[in-house]
Amino acid sequence: MHRLAAALLAALLLPGAQARDKMSWLMPDVPPASMPVDGKPTSGIADQIVLYITAQWPEAEHHFIYANPKRTWLMIERGEQACVVAALRNAERDKLSYFVNTNLVPPLQLVVQEGTVARLPLNAHGEADLQKVLSDPALRGIVVERRSYGAAMDELLANRPAGSRLETTSVGEYGRNVLKLVMHGRADYTLDYDYALQYASKSEPDIGKLHTVPIAQNNKPMLGGIACPRNAWGMAAVKRIEQIVGTPEGAAAMIKAQNSWHTPASLQRYAAQISEFQRQRAKPAPH
Incomplete structure (x- = not known):
């Protein structure tokens, strides 16, 4: 040495x-x-x-x-x-x-209201198929513009079908504002990490009522x-x-x-x- x-x-x-x-x-x-x-x-x-x-x-x-x-x-x-x-x-x-x-x-999760869980395409392990979620015209999603959600998720989002009801927003505030939109029913789902939900719920207790669902394409x-x-x-x-x-x-x-x-x-x-x-x-x- x-x-x-x-x-x-x-x-x-x-x-x-x-x-x-x-x-x-x-x-x-x-x-x-x-x-x-x-x-x-x-x-x-x-x-x-x-x-x-x-x-x-x-x-x-x-x-x-x-x-x-x-x-x-x-x-x-x-x-x-x-x-x-x-x-x-x-x-x-x-x-x-x-x-x-x-x-x-824990990997990125799908974040939804409790009542939305039954509408999600889940596999036998209780994981949501994000490709099917993005393709479902009955499900409205929202994500933060230009935020990276990881290589696998970014690719799925970029290649979503033309009729997908996924919107983007530039107002993130560490994801808290997007979680609020889901909480108030303005969107059916978003993507975020478990710890982001916990953090946001400290100042907005109702956010803590949202559910996280694992994503089949991103489950490790x-x-x-x-x-x-x-x-x-x-x-x-x-x-x-x-x-x-x-x-x-x-x-x-x-x-x-x-x-x-x-x-x-x-x-x-x-x-x-x-x-x-x-x-x-x-x-x-x-x-």
């Missing part, structure tokens, strides 16, 4: 290192992933994760940088000494960074985690973070952070996968 890389590794891994480590955390700028107060993390998913890790890493001086995705991933690509919290993991990001898996994120939970630049500093940081979260206590803290923002229905639906993720997370992953 190059001498500089070895020195960085020692500084990050050894609690007794004399020079105080500096650790910068790139935080998402949207709730409920992160909800800063006076520039400090609070009770969001990423907030809880980073607060647990920093509490177990007292020998370092921790800094929080709130940034949009474009700035965040540009910093990672440049190899800057900072790690992203609560980043969704995919093949493209794996090329830019080393990852520590911290979350199992996603991995979320901490991403550090793909260089010697990033590898050292990842090893230190793995030491902290790769324990039964660390795994429990990661699960608690994500579960605090998911609906009971979603937690029940993905209970087996979440349990298996926690079992594997309870030990450090090899890097």
Whole structure:
């Protein structure tokens, strides 16, 4: 190992290192992933994760940088000494960074009123066929203009039939306004994540009465985690973070952070996968 890389590794891994480590955390700028107060993390998913890790890493001086995705991933690509919290993991990001898996994120859901569930084309697993939903002239949908719902969903939305009653809106406010339209019956369905529904229901309790239905074409939970630049500093940081979260206590803290923002229905639906993720997370992953 190059001498500089070895020195960085020692500084990050050894609690007794004399020079105080500096650790910068790139935080998402949207709730409920992160909800800063006076520039400090609070009770969001990423907030809880980073607060647990920093509490177990007292020998370092921790800094929080709130940034949009474009700035965040540009910093990672440049190899800057900072790690992203609560980043969704995919093949493209794996090329830019080393990852520590911290979350199992339930996939995008169809969000409807309770009375709409019976009108949906469901398979034997209770999953909605989105292609059929988009083709049904009796079902009115609404999504946020230019928002990405993931590659598979974006393709289905883009290739919807000409007669589809799916509308787009530019007024999102983290999806809350779109959820309100479904709540008031202005639309039959929208697409969103479970945690977005939970967040919106904090200020609009009636939104909490909406139901989430899994989508057949998008039914696999996603991995979320901490991403550090793909260089010697990033590898050292990842090893230190793995030491902290790769324990039964660390795994429990990661699960608690994500579960605090998911609906009971979603937690029940993905209970087996979440349990298996926690079992594997309870030990450090090899890097």
